[in-house]
Amino acid sequence: MSTHLSIGEFARLTHLSVRTLRRYHEAGLLAPARVDGLSGYRYYTADQIPTAQVIHRLRELDVPLATVHRILGAADRTTRAELVAAHLRRLEAELDRTRAAVRSLRRLLAPEPAPVAVEVRPVPSSIVAAVEADVELDDVLAWYAGAMAELDAALADPVTTPGGVYDNALFEVGRGHALVYRPSDDPPRRGRVHPVELPAVELAVATHVGDHDDIDVTYGEVGAWVVANALAVAGPVRETYLVGPRDTDDPARWRTEIGWPVFSVTDPAG
Incomplete structure (x- = not known):
């Protein structure tokens, strides 16, 4: 046989x-x-x-x-297992991106989406400890993580609420100036960390709830509010990280304030 x-x-x-x-x-x-x-x-x-x-x-x-x-x-089981595990990690990352896109679509396509609460808030000038650079939009998250770690290592004072200032070109052309900071009474000069004075500004502010996968939706809602209220954007957008990955591993608890510098485009005389 x-x-x-x-x-x-x-x-x-x-x-x-x-x-x-x-x-x-x-x-x-x-x-x-x-x-x-x-x-x-x-x-x-x-x-x-x-x-x-x-x-x-x-x-x-x-x-x-x-x-x-x-x-x-592959000559051995360990090598085979490593190759399979690497591919599974890529699949998991793709699945995370798919889930994030689905969440954003559900929010956008909701029959009656919850209105975003926006307020106009004057913010005085302040001195901060900052790290800044020209970065690619796709690299912002990795750059932010490194810059914030450097700030945390350089500042001995109690943890203060961090923030970021992002040039409009970053969103318009995919590359622009980014600055992350922590408020400090005496900003040090250490490595990339240095003092910066943030100018006084009037901000249209809204709070984004949750992780940043659909933060663009909140940006859009703030932008629509700005237009509806006859305001114009007057400079780089500011973000304030009230609660973030540095505070909790639960993305549902993250809170990010989005602040658009604005000025009125209406004629005060009518």
Whole structure:
């Protein structure tokens, strides 16, 4: 009795279609144990069943073909496990982005979205300890984390509420000036940390609740309020991190004040 299985028999044993097995062969993932030189028929062995099933599971997880090749060719289990774990982390990150997009869409498409509460607030000038740089919009979060860690390390005074000032160009063209700060009575000069005077300004302020995945929705709501009240934006946006990752691991408890510097565009004389 032959130890080789026809492609049809192998398909039944693995629950993979003949077409799928042919694709695996053509992609170099699973070569038959023997191919008949005259008929071209493919034959497999029982030892190849686990390999076929592993490939199937990996492809169900959208593992790229090149990575499947590396996993199958890995010399030891540790390397294979590391390759699979790396792909699973990428899938989890994509899932997080998908969930964030769904939350934002639900908020945007709600039949009667809760109105954002906006107030105009005068803010006096202040001296702060700051780190600033020109950054790419895609790099802002990583840059912010590093800058805030440097501020925390440089300041010995009790923890104060941090904030940020972000140039309009950052949002308009994807690159602009960013500044993060902590209020301080005596700002030090250490590394990138240095004193900065924030000018007095009048802000249209609203509080964003939760993580920052849909903070753009709150920005839009504040912007609509500014326009509806005949105000114009007069400078870089300010954010104040009332509660954030430095305070709690629960994103639902985060609170971020968004402040748009504004001035009236109406004629006071009527």
